[in-house]
Amino acid sequence: MDIVEEIEKANKKAFDIMNRGKAMLKDFDYAGKVIPGMKENTILHAGPPIAYPDMIDPMKAAVQGAIMFEGKADSLEEADRMARSGDFDFRPCHEMNSVGPMAGITTSQMYVAVIENPEFGNKTFCNLHEGRGKILRFGATGKEVLDRLNWMNENLGPALREVVRKRPVDLKNIAAEGVQMGDELHQRYRASSLLFLSSISENLLELPNAREIFKFIAEREQFFLNLAMPAMKALADPADGIKYSTLVTRMTRNGVNFGIQVSGLKGKWFTGKVEAPVGLFFTGFSQKDAAGDFGDSAIMETLGLGGLSSAAAPSVTRFVGGSVKDAIHATELGYKITYGQSKDILIPAMDFRGAPLGIDILKVNETNILPTINTGIAHKQAGIGQIGGGISHPPLKAFNDALKDYAAVYGL
Amino acid sequence: MKEEKKLKVFNVGTSWFLKPLEDQGIENYNLDWSPPAKIDKDISSILKKLGRK
Numbered sequence: 001m002d003i004v005e006e007i008e009k010a011n012k013k014a015f016d017i018m019n020r021g022k023a024m025l026k027d028f029d030y031a032g033k034v035i036p037g038m039k040e041n042t043i044l045h046a047g048p049p050i051a052y053p054d055m056i057d058p059m060k061a062a063v064q065g066a067i068m069f070e071g072k073a074d075s076l077e078e079a080d081r082m083a084r085s086g087d088f089d090f091r092p093c094h095e096m097n098s099v100g101p102m103a104g105i106t107t108s109q110m111y112v113a114v115i116e117n118p119e120f121g122n123k124t125f126c127n128l129h130e131g132r133g134k135i136l137r138f139g140a141t142g143k144e145v146l147d148r149l150n151w152m153n154e155n156l157g158p159a160l161r162e163v164v165r166k167r168p169v170d171l172k173n174i175a176a177e178g179v180q181m182g183d184e185l186h187q188r189y190r191a192s193s194l195l196f197l198s199s200i201s202e203n204l205l206e207l208p209n210a211r212e213i214f215k216f217i218a219e220r221e222q223f224f225l226n227l228a229m230p231a232m233k234a235l236a237d238p239a240d241g242i243k244y245s246t247l248v249t250r251m252t253r254n255g256v257n258f259g260i261q262v263s264g265l266k267g268k269w270f271t272g273k274v275e276a277p278v279g280l281f282f283t284g285f286s287q288k289d290a291a292g293d294f295g296d297s298a299i300m301e302t303l304g305l306g307g308l309s310s311a312a313a314p315s316v317t318r319f320v321g322g323s324v325k326d327a328i329h330a331t332e333l334g335y336k337i338t339y340g341q342s343k344d345i346l347i348p349a350m351d352f353r354g355a356p357l358g359i360d361i362l363k364v365n366e367t368n369i370l371p372t373i374n375t376g377i378a379h380k381q382a383g384i385g386q387i388g389g390g391i392s393h394p395p396l397k398a399f400n401d402a403l404k405d406y407a408a409v410y411g412l
Numbered sequence: 413m414k415e416e417k418k419l420k421v422f423n424v425g426t427s428w429f430l431k432p433l434e435d436q437g438i439e440n441y442n443l444d445w446s447p448p449a450k451i452d453k454d455i456s457s458i459l460k461k462l463g464r465k
Contacts, residue, residue: 004463366464368449400455407458 003244003410007362010244014263015339015358017239018247018303021117023231025169028128028161032108035096035125039108043067043083044093046104046296047254048269052083052090056255056291058139061382062103065141069149070107076141094250094261097237098125099229099296102137102378110149111157115171115230120238126230128152128160131220132386137295139382159213163203171231174199174224175305176345179355184313185228186297186306186374187389192224193217229296232303241266246406247339248359251302251371251394255294258394262361262402265409270402272395277377279390280319291380293392298373304342304355307372307391308334311349316374319389330372330391331356337363337371361406364399 001009032038043063045055052063064079067088073079082088093100100106104127112125130148134140175185178192185192197217204210217223240249245263252259257271276290300306310317310327317327328349334356335341341354359371370393377388406412421440423429433440451459459465 007462362459362462362464365455366449366451366459367446368451400452403455403458407461412458412461 003412006244007246010242010264011247011339011358011360014239014242014245014247014249017120017242018235018357019340019343021119021172021235021238023171023234024116024118025113025164025171025227025231026116027114027165028111028157029114030108031098031106031110031112031125031127034112034114034123035098037096039089041087042089042091042096042108044091044096044098044100044104044106045254046093046100046102046294047252048257048259048271049092049095050090050254050256052088054256056294057380057382058291058378059103059105059255059294061139061141062105062136065136065139065145066105066107066110068141069136069146070109092252092254093296094233094252096125097123097233099233099252099299100127100137101129101225101229101297102295102376103139104294104296105136109153111153113160113227113230115227115234117234117238122234122237124230124234124237126226128156129220129223129226132222134383134385138378138385140385141383155209156213156216159204159207159209160200162207163200166203167200169196169199171196171227172235172344175228175231178224179305179309179312179345180348182313182315184306184309184311184316184374185224186300187316187319187376188313189222189224189228192228193221196224196227225297228305229299232299232305233296235303236299239263244410246361248302248361251298251359251373252296253293253298255292258293258298258398260361260394260398260402262406265402265405268402268405270398270405272397272401274395275392277373277375277388277390277392279377279388281377281388282386285379285387289379289381289387291378293373293375294378295375297375298394301371301373302359304334304338304345304357307374308338309345309347309355310372310374312347312355314349322391333369334371336367337369361399361402364396365403368396370394370396370399 067079181191311331338356339358
């Protein structure tokens with residue numbers, strides 16, 4: 001078999017694995033208890049590897065807030081000193097079977113969702129959704145932020161654990177239905193968040209604190225974000241490490257670098273500088289305030305959702321500063337750089353064609369078409385939070401470097 | 413009286429422009445084309461080895 005045949009065989013295998021998997025929400029528990037290798041001093045962050053001093057301010061602040069949440073420091077200054085001291089082991093979420101939106105900071109005492117792909121037996125994890133405004137994932141660290149995190153740990157996490165242990169939730173099914181109802185699953189999660197709430201309501205309403213839990217979820221239209229992300233990772237991870245495959249299994253950003261990983265080049269990061277997303281800003285903010293793109297949420301585009309499924313959510317196009325025509329065009333471009341289409345997640349506006357699935361570094365390199373990432377825009381200063389929404393793209397350099405490495409590894 | 417000719421449209425590039433034609437029942441052909449990407453020499457050489465442009 002020549003290399004062209006080997007690549008086709010490997011890519012078909014990787015694509016089938018991504019397409020065939022399921023993502024069942026099975027449990028909620030402390031990160032330190034359920035994430036393999038997670039220790040008391042482990043701090044997970046979004047994106048490819050980065051040292052604490054090199055992080056952007058919102059991510060640094062989120063680290064400091066998390067150290068305070070863990071009860072290891074009484075002030076941000078003390079937490080900053082500790083973070084610089086080498087006492088903590090900083091790891092990318094992706095390297096610990098996890099994902100986290102925006103800063104992605106996850107520590108051992110935080111509750112996480114536990115997702116299982118029963119087809120392949122792998123598990124993935126993600127912290128809980130805080131909402132919008134002043135929140136840790138955007139680098140806010142005040143009392144209200146820490147109080148909310150404590151409430152989530154004492155109330156939300158345990159309640160959801162009780163509910164999903166009784167009846168696991170099929171997250172891929174909710175994602176597919178959400179796309180039918182106008183979500184593209186990166187910016188817009190209104191339909192899927194309500195579908196999730198509906199799916200757990202029978203058991204949730206039996207709990208004594210059902211009213212406050214129900215209210216917390218119902219008020220957060222992106223609640224499904226922190227469930228959809230590990231669901232997509234659960235589908236992607238088994239497709240990693242397939243010899244000869246040129247399909248992308250991870251795309252993520254840390255505010256400084258955008259990193260991708262490729263199935264046939266297991267474990268290697270290929271990076272380039274992140275863009276600041278371009279889009280629409282809330283009143284009083286502009287492009288000069290925007291932080292570099294960050295978060296593991298590009299796992300949604302890795303699996304063909306978000307920007308690649310823009311055509312599914314015409315209402316998002318106005319929020320990110322485009323037209324319906326642009327949304328359809330972004331999805332059409334997605335088909336040009338992917339191996340095939342999702343069999344389960346269908347886009348009504350594309351005549352129920354499946355979402356573009358299996359980004360191929362060969363196709364990206366020969367067309368120079370980069371996946372469109374739909375994303376929130378964070379303020380570059382810590383603590384201000386989200387200031388808009390827009391789109392960004394990975395750097396072509398990451399795809400160029402991946403192909404050059406592929407050629408070296410496979411003797412081209 | 414002038415003979416009415418049936419309109420046939422050949423579209424090059426994005427298929428977005430075809431929708432209004434289709435809606436009006438106009439016969440059309442589409443060539444999915446975009447300007448060739450400017451590709452780095454090393455990348456081009458690798459792609460050629462894989463039978464790609």
